[in-house]
Amino acid sequence: GQQLNQSPQSMFIQEGEDVSMNCTSSSIFNTWLWYKQDPGEGPVLLIALYKAGELTSNGRLTAQFGITRKDSFLNISASIPSDVGIYFCAAYNTGNQFYFGTGTSLTVIP
């Protein structure tokens, strides 16, 4: 199956710091998505990207669809304690399937 390589696997940061994570693949995708999962809950969509090179913001979150269509980046500015959770990238290709990355676990230290 197709794989999305997500890094870093985990992050421990101080409140107020900025966060960056990325997702890469050997395959080309037409859609990249970023989800956040809180403990005991299902993933919730944060940002969706539909065009290569697209840069989209949602509050303190900014994500980019890589120009090669093989990668995507998520940045969180001025982190706060409620940013804690697992962040997943996801990508879509023809064939009606979403593929998910392995997740980045974020811990914010107050």
Add this chain to the structure above:
Amino acid sequence: NAGVTQTPKFQVLKTGQSMTLQCAQDMNHNSMYWYRQDPGMGLRLIYYSASEGTTDKGEVPNGYNVSRLNKREFSLRLESAAPSQTSVYFCASSISPGVTEAFFGQGTRLTVV
């Protein structure tokens, strides 16, 4: 707003037992999906249904069967549970196949002993 509802939330099975995980969505979505989530593995697609009346295998379909009962409901069946099927199972739906975001249920935590 209910969104995607999964039942049960927790289940313990003995090896060889069977069970069905239920999923229903009230968003009039055409496409529905079943994923399993294991530590360090992310979410892996088991089966999906692009539209009512169709089902297709995902990355890890072995040991599972699905039924798209109607547009709202998509069930996942384990005929003979194995310890390797211990996982958290998520159902998701989207308006159409893959071109828009998927919405997830809260998950079913299944333990097979």
